[in-house]
Amino acid sequence: MTQPPSQQPPQDGQGVPPQPPQQPAHPPQMPAVPPTPPATPPVNAQAGQSPTGQPQPGYGYPQQPADGPDPYNQPGPYAQQPGPYNQPGPYAQQPGPYGQPSPYAQQPGPYGHPQGGYGYPAQPGYPGAPTPPPPGGGSGNPFKGKPGVVIGAAVAALLVIGTGTWFALGGSDDDAKPKAKQSTGPQPTGSESVDQGDGSGDGGKDEEDLNAGRKPGEAKAMWLVKNDVDLPRNGAEVHGPWVVGDTVVKGMYKELVGYSAGSGKKKWSIPFPAELCASSTQVTADGKLVVAYKDGTTDKANCTQLQMVDVTTGKGGWKKTVEKKGLWDFTSDITLAIGGGTVTASRTGNSTAYRVSDGKELFGKLPGNCQPQAFAGGPTLIAAETCPSSGGKPQEQVQELDPATGKAKWTYRIKAGWEVDKVYSVSPLVLSLTQRDEKKWSVIALNANGTPRSQIDGGKDKYQPRCGSAFIVFGANLEGCVGVAADAGTFYMATEAATSGTSRTNAVVAFDLNTGKRKWRAEAPEGRTVMPLRMDGSNVVVYMEPSYDKGGAVATLAPTGGKPNVVLQNPASTAAIERAFWSPKLVYQDGRFYIASGRVSASNDAEEKETKTMMAFGK
Numbered sequence: 001m002t003q004p005p006s007q008q009p010p011q012d013g014q015g016v017p018p019q020p021p022q023q024p025a026h027p028p029q030m031p032a033v034p035p036t037p038p039a040t041p042p043v044n045a046q047a048g049q050s051p052t053g054q055p056q057p058g059y060g061y062p063q064q065p066a067d068g069p070d071p072y073n074q075p076g077p078y079a080q081q082p083g084p085y086n087q088p089g090p091y092a093q094q095p096g097p098y099g100q101p102s103p104y105a106q107q108p109g110p111y112g113h114p115q116g117g118y119g120y121p122a123q124p125g126y127p128g129a130p131t132p133p134p135p136g137g138g139s140g141n142p143f144k145g146k147p148g149v150v151i152g153a154a155v156a157a158l159l160v161i162g163t164g165t166w167f168a169l170g171g172s173d174d175d176a177k178p179k180a181k182q183s184t185g186p187q188p189t190g191s192e193s194v195d196q197g198d199g200s201g202d203g204g205k206d207e208e209d210l211n212a213g214r215k216p217g218e219a220k221a222m223w224l225v226k227n228d229v230d231l232p233r234n235g236a237e238v239h240g241p242w243v244v245g246d247t248v249v250k251g252m253y254k255e256l257v258g259y260s261a262g263s264g265k266k267k268w269s270i271p272f273p274a275e276l277c278a279s280s281t282q283v284t285a286d287g288k289l290v291v292a293y294k295d296g297t298t299d300k301a302n303c304t305q306l307q308m309v310d311v312t313t314g315k316g317g318w319k320k321t322v323e324k325k326g327l328w329d330f331t332s333d334i335t336l337a338i339g340g341g342t343v344t345a346s347r348t349g350n351s352t353a354y355r356v357s358d359g360k361e362l363f364g365k366l367p368g369n370c371q372p373q374a375f376a377g378g379p380t381l382i383a384a385e386t387c388p389s390s391g392g393k394p395q396e397q398v399q400e401l402d403p404a405t406g407k408a409k410w411t412y413r414i415k416a417g418w419e420v421d422k423v424y425s426v427s428p429l430v431l432s433l434t435q436r437d438e439k440k441w442s443v444i445a446l447n448a449n450g451t452p453r454s455q456i457d458g459g460k461d462k463y464q465p466r467c468g469s470a471f472i473v474f475g476a477n478l479e480g481c482v483g484v485a486a487d488a489g490t491f492y493m494a495t496e497a498a499t500s501g502t503s504r505t506n507a508v509v510a511f512d513l514n515t516g517k518r519k520w521r522a523e524a525p526e527g528r529t530v531m532p533l534r535m536d537g538s539n540v541v542v543y544m545e546p547s548y549d550k551g552g553a554v555a556t557l558a559p560t561g562g563k564p565n566v567v568l569q570n571p572a573s574t575a576a577i578e579r580a581f582w583s584p585k586l587v588y589q590d591g592r593f594y595i596a597s598g599r600v601s602a603s604n605d606a607e608e609k610e611t612k613t614m615m616a617f618g619k
Contacts, residue, residue: 210223210224210571210573210574210577211571211573212573213571213572213573214571214573215571215572217569218551218569218570218571218572219551219568219569219570219571219593219617219618219619220571220617220618220619221570221571221573221574221615221616221617222262222263222264222592222616222617222618223263223264223615223616224264224577224612224614224615225259225264225612225613225614225615226609226610226611226612226613227600227602227608227609227610227611227612227613228609229252229253229254229255229600230605230608231253231600231601231602231608232253232275234601235599235600235601235602236252236253236275236276236599236600236601237252237276237598237599238250238251238252238585238596238597238598238599238600238613239251239252239256239276239279239291240279240585240596241585241587241594241596241614242283242289242311242587243261243587243589243590243592243594244283244287244311244312245261245287245312246260246261246262247259247260247261247267247311247312248260248261248264248594248614248616249289249311250596250613250614251276251279251291252276252600252613253275253276254271254272254273254274254275254276254293255269255270255271255272255276256269256270256272256276256291256309257269257270258311258314259614261590261592261616264614264616267314268313268314269314270307270309270314270316272293272307273293273297274293274294274295274296274297274301274305275293275294275297275301276291276292276293277292277293277294277303277333277334278291278292278303278333278334278335278336278345279291279292279336280336280337280338280343280377281337281338281377281479281480282337282338282339282377282378282479283311283338284338284341284356286312287310287311287312287313288308288309288310288311288317288356288357289308289309289310289311290306290307290308290309290336290338290343290354290356291306291307291309291336292304292305292306292307292322292334292336292345293305293307295321302324302331302332303322303331303332303333303334304321304322304323304324304331304334305319305320305321305322306319306320306321306322306336306343306345306354306359307319308343308356308359317359318358318359319359320354320359320361322334322345322347322352323352325350325364325365331347333347334346334347335347335374335375335477335478337374337375337376337377337381337478337479338356338377339375339376339377339378339379339380339381339382339403339426340377340379340380340381340403340404341355341356341357341403341404342354342355342356342362342377342381342403342404343355343356343377344372344375344377344381346372346373346374346375347373348373349371349373349386350364350365350371351364351371351372351373351375351383352364353403353406355404362403362404362405362406363405363406366385366401366406366408369387369388370385370386370387370396370397371385371386372384372385372386372399373385373386374420374477374478375478376423376426376478376479377426377479378426378427379426379427380400380426380427381400381401381402381403382398382399382400382401382423382426382429382478383398383399383400383401384396384398384420384423384478385397385398385399387413389416390416391416393416393417393437394416394417394418394419394436395413395414395416396414396418396419396420397411397412397413397414398411398412398414398420398431398446398450399411399412399450400450409450410449410450411450412446412450412451412452414433417435417437417438418433418434418435418442419433419434419435419436420432420433420478421433421434421441422465422467422478422479422481423478423479424443424465424481424484424486424491425484425485425486425491427448428445428446428448428453428486428487428488428491428513429445429446429447429448430443430444430445430484430486430491430513431443431444431445431446432465442455442456443455443456443458443491443493444456445491445513445516453513453514454511454512454513454514454515454516455516456491456493456511456516457511457516457517457518458493458509458511458518459509459518461495461496461507461509461521462495462496463483463493463494463495463496463509464483464494464495464496464497464506465481465482465483465484465493465494466481466482466483466531467480467481467482467483482531482532482533482543482586483531483532484532485532485533485534485535485540485541486513486535487535487538488513489512489513489514490510490511490512490513490519490559491510491511491513492508492509492510492511492532492540492557493508493509493511493532494506494507494508494509494529494530494531494532495507495508495509497529503526503527503547504527504529505523505524505525505526505527505528505529506524506529506530507521507522507523507524507530508521508522508524508530508532508540508542508557509521509522510522510561519561520560520561521561522557522561522562522563522564524544524564525544525563525564527547528544528545528547528550529544529545530542530543530544530545530555530564531543531544531545531586533554533586533587533588534588536556538558538559539556539557539558539559540556540557541554541555541556541588542554542555542556542557542564543555543586543588543593544564544566545579546570546575546578546579547575548575549572549575550572550575551569551570551571551572551573551574551575551578552570552575552578552593552595553566553568553569553570554566554567554568554588554593555567568588568591568593568617568618568619570593570617571617574615577612577615578595578615580612581595581596581597581598581612581615582597582598582599582600583597583598583599584596584597584598585597585598591618591619592616592617592618593616593617593618594614594615594616594617595614595615595616596613596614596615597611597612597613597614600613
């Protein structure tokens, strides 16, 4: 690995650590860290929404065409050196080890202007920046965006989100709140309609045969689940799916369900007294999951009730209430993350950590003025923290915390004005950063000890990771992105799909994490788009979305790039169903591919009961 010279070693959380490289707030290209300007100048781009899918304040309305400075006539990435770039990047000026200025002054971010928020018309962009997915639902691109969110003030009496969805703040003592009680384990319920593609489905005599017309070499559509839940008018978010052993777990509205991975039939179900409002992306090695549900059934209810569930058995464990700590502790939205056996419940201004095994509270407020607003979990626990503003600009830092005590192992302070948007990978650590005022986005990598490693240099491509669809007003969700993957030395990111005639296609670009430079570019097959899902050893697992006449497919890319090697080709006969999943959630595990809608809603009761919620493919 290489490190930028003259960087101070990370602090232990009690002092001001070295500043991280700052980058624009969308899947970007990062200039290399060495003290010479990168060969490819950063370019401007429109953006009004983070590539992760989380609305960014001020990004929700159509953007005007970006007619700023010439992207090829701008000052260089280092303040001490004249050059062709004038856009500062997220790498802040770092003091040298002996109090001398570091040669790494302000690096340019790869993108200039953020793009219009999801759900609004996107303005033409410039190369090098990602663009939001097209608005709307239905068929076509399965990765669909959602309306942007614009929050004028945290204390507004009414917050409007998208179309027809609203959150009221405050509440009365009359609000119904569930009594805490120990879960009694799985509850018997009627099974959802499941078509196994062989005439054995229970949807009635008109149930379609999913595998009719399946061609040689195509995978089998194993099962299809339809909705059996009476949903509220605006529908409900889908949590999961999580695949643990032979069980596929999905949560929606007031229920968490475990399905047989082979047949799609319900194995167990846990009901909740109110709507699910948060869930951890990770499941522990022994199958423990933590979800949150609301403390009432009115519009004023908060997301405060935690429940641990053993998904291997379907039995509920401990329950906890997230206690409000002060006037500015907003619990209408929280996010959950599991790392190192600890689950964190984060919201604006506060966070609380609990031991997953027994629910014991481990830590809350951290020492100092900087406090976590969100976490990313996995093999380590990474905190994105908000600090007192600097010169009227947001000030944030990143820390790795000891999961048991909350003590910082290292601290990485980000240049004022830049904010942590997403964590694309925890190990190695790859961050997405945004600068809302100047509508920029960038991606950086840190070493295991918190020192700067590289800034991704995306060249002239536009990039488009997909990071979920849940609305979060107070707080941030750092996890859950697809379209990105990383191993020890390489970061992979999907480009925005380009349209030629009636077909759409894109590519996967690989970057060297030590330099930020591009290693190779792998084009998708003609008329297809590819989306990295995760690593499988040294190969990248990608999903090729379905076309009008061909089913989706799971493929792998070799460490050297080249053509995707298809390992599971879904049948063409179910391509229309596959395309119809709204903002889909994708899992490939143990040779099977699972696709679930990110949100389920319908215009009437009859349509609601016919809505397809999850599907599985296998050989």
